[in-house]
Amino acid sequence: MRIAVLNLAFVVSGWLSWSAAVSAAELVLAAEGKSNYQIVLPDPTLDPIIDRALGKAADVMREMFLANGGTIPVVRESQADKQQPGIYLGDTAVARAAGVEASQLPVWAYVWKTAGPSVILAGRDWPATKQQDSGDRSCCLGTVKAMTDFLREFCGTRFLAPGGLVGIEFLPTPKIVIPAGLSRRKHPLVNYNSGGRPTTEVNEIGLNLLNNVTTEYFAHTHELAVPAEKYAEQHPEYFALFHGQRIRQHPHPWKPEVMVKEPHLCYSNKDVQELIYQDILRSLDAGYSDYLSLQADGFQPCTCDDCKRLFDTADWGEKLWLLNKHWAERLLKDRPGKFLVVSAYTVTGKPPTAFQDFPPNLRVSVGSYQQAFDLWKDGAIPGGFVTYLHAWGGYHLCGYLPVRTPQYAERTVRMYGQYHVKGVGLDSPPAIMWGLEGPTVYVYARMLDDVQNLTAQQLVEEYLQAAYGPAAAPMTRMFDELHHTLAAYAEVFGVDNGILPAKHGARRASVPRLSNASRQEHAGRVAGRDGISREDHHGLVRHQQAALPAGNLDAGTDRPSTITISPGSISPGSGLDI
Ligand SMILES: [Zn+2]
Incomplete structure (x- = not known):
């Protein structure tokens, strides 16, 4: 039945070669500058920020057709020509009729599916709960990810750098062909790979710079749950007893004459434990899936008698790990499917000795280097890890010059695959110099697409061929020199x-x-x-x-x-x- 429909569509269109029309195994989206397809967007019932992002994605796809000599309309679904096939982006009625429930997909997951001669590219598109202080909100744009991967795989498109069309290379693809029975559901390696600044840019999503919509705060959350400014006066017992004092202050590091209350807590206090747990529930109930549990920086232990006795250990790392384990076990009953992320940081930096099997909803946040992960290799951590990558940043000894090599990027992402890393916080956006670090960042980004099979060597070649074309050979030598040097x-x-x-x-x-x-x-x-x-x-x-x-x-x-x-x-x- 589907074959008959396909043939009819191609015969009606009248311009495609008969050999393409009779092939049951493939769909020809464009050939020799001609296409009878239309790009179809959902009717604008979504959040405006989502509508804009999908519109930009459609524009990039249209540019790809233009680069190959053809024009193709972009329409809303209600205006689509029902007699012509379409490339349907996002949560459209056609997608739902084909059984693709985009709104139910996990974060950054997507589906490709053919429906007769039409193609559905859809992921879940939604903005995170919290309004950012400035700029755009963080959004998950699974549909944009579906489209960028589709363009790369079938349409010769290479997303090389941010910056709109300047950062995209459309390699000549005179005939755009996909399997007629295309059906793929892809889950990302990580739920986010983000430097904090939200982005809806098509190129960046193509480069797997994926906004974090799963975690509200990357911060010392315990002091946010029990703020000293709010509780110090009425409940000094919530705060760590240190040299006989519960409430202590120090000068603000850069605001003259401003005093800051010490945020260190008395963790044996049941109210403190409950306030933190309630903050976990508050954040998760607001729509996030993960909550980062992290004590104050420069941790100072409470010296009260109850804290000394807490969990019958003198080791504060053990005490805090056991507290986190209790919260996670409680959360498993109260909010199944949500995660507590415990940061292996300062006093909690080492694995606990009190337990080795972690609750399934407990993730560990570690630094993004091999020794940090290897500390945890003997424990069972079914929830996996999240990590924080300091690969790039102006504080490096190289300053604002290139910092990393493709081999470093390959090894880093392989490590993510090995340890089931679920999220990457980028301390600084990758590559301050997109030109000179382009190949390295491309390797880092593209390895996330298929960590098992891709290699730095093939990805550097893919980048250089796309970016430099006939100059790829001398540029390869130049980058070889640079990478050896770095x-x-x-x-x-x-x-x-x-x-x-x-x-x-x-x-x-x-x-x-x-x-x-x-x-x-x-x-x-x-x-x-x-x-x-x-x-x-x-x-x-x-x-x-x-x-x-x-x-x-x-x-x-x-x-x-x-x-x-x-x-x-x-x-x-x-x-x-x-
Ligand atoms: Zn105490």
Whole structure:
């Protein structure tokens, strides 16, 4: 039946070749600059921010057809030509009639499905509950993700960088063909991959910069649940007893003459425990799925007798882990399907010894580097992890220059796959320099699409071919040089947040492109010292960058030399050898 409908549609359209029309196995969306398809948007009953985002997505798809020589209308569903096939974006009546309930899909998941000659691309599109202080709200735009992946897979489109059409490359695709029985439901590797600033830009979503709509706060939430300003006067017993005082103040770090009350809590106090639990429920009932549980920064333990006795342990990490476990177990009954995320941070930085099997609704938030994850490899954590990535940021020793390599990006996302990471907070947006870090960010972004099968090597090639076309070969050599030069920083010194770890120990590391003379000079500079200071290391990095040969782009056959950096910055067995 479907084949008959297809043939009728193509015969009526009259311009497609007969060979395409009779093929039952494929649908031809466009050929030789002609298409009888229309892009169909849902009627505007959604939030205006969603309508705008879907409209922009449709515009990008129309540009793709234009780039291949054809024009295609964009219409609302109520205005669609029912006699012609359509590419239906989002929660349309056609999608629902085909059994695609976009509004029921999980965050950032999407469906591709053919319905006769028409194509449905749909995900759940909704804005997060909380209004941001400024700018747009965070939205999940599963339909935009469905469309960007579709354009990449079938239409030769490459999303290379933010910035509208400037950041998109439409590779020539004279014939756009999809399987007639296309049916795919895809769940993202992570529920968010976000630097905090909400985005609805098509390119960024194509690059898997996915807004967080699952967690209300990435903050020290315990002090938000029990604010000192609200409770200090009436309930001083809520706050940590320290040197005989419950209510203590310190000067605000930058506001003169403003005093700030210490936020540290008396965790054995039942009211404190209940206030935190009620804040968990409040946030989850507002529409979020995850709640981050995090004690105050610079944790100061309460010294009251009840706190000392709490859970019969003197270890505050154990006390807080056990409290979190109790909250999670209670939450499992009260709000099944929701998650408590406990940050492995300062006093809770190590796994608890009191239990190894975590409740299924408890996730752990750890730093985005191998040692941080490996601390947890022996426990059963069915809820998985979330993480916070310091890969990019102006505080790195490289400053605003490129920081990372494609290999670093590949390894990082592989780690996410291995540890079932469910969300990534980006401390800084990836790549301050989108030109020079383009290949690396592309690897990071695209690895999230298929962590099992994609590799840095193939993705760098995909990027360079799309971005530079006939200049791809010399640009490949240029980027090879750059990545060799960055390797030591990107993969050894700059792990975690770019601050040189305090550990010492001789390690070998590849440092490329140093002449014999500079190598000897280099070895002389580092020999005999018992540590590399931040300034020293900055010099090392500048030294390497100076070694990038501006006029030596065709010297690609040289291999990186290897020197011994002593002392190194990582402990043996860290897995960070390069
Ligand atoms: Zn106490």
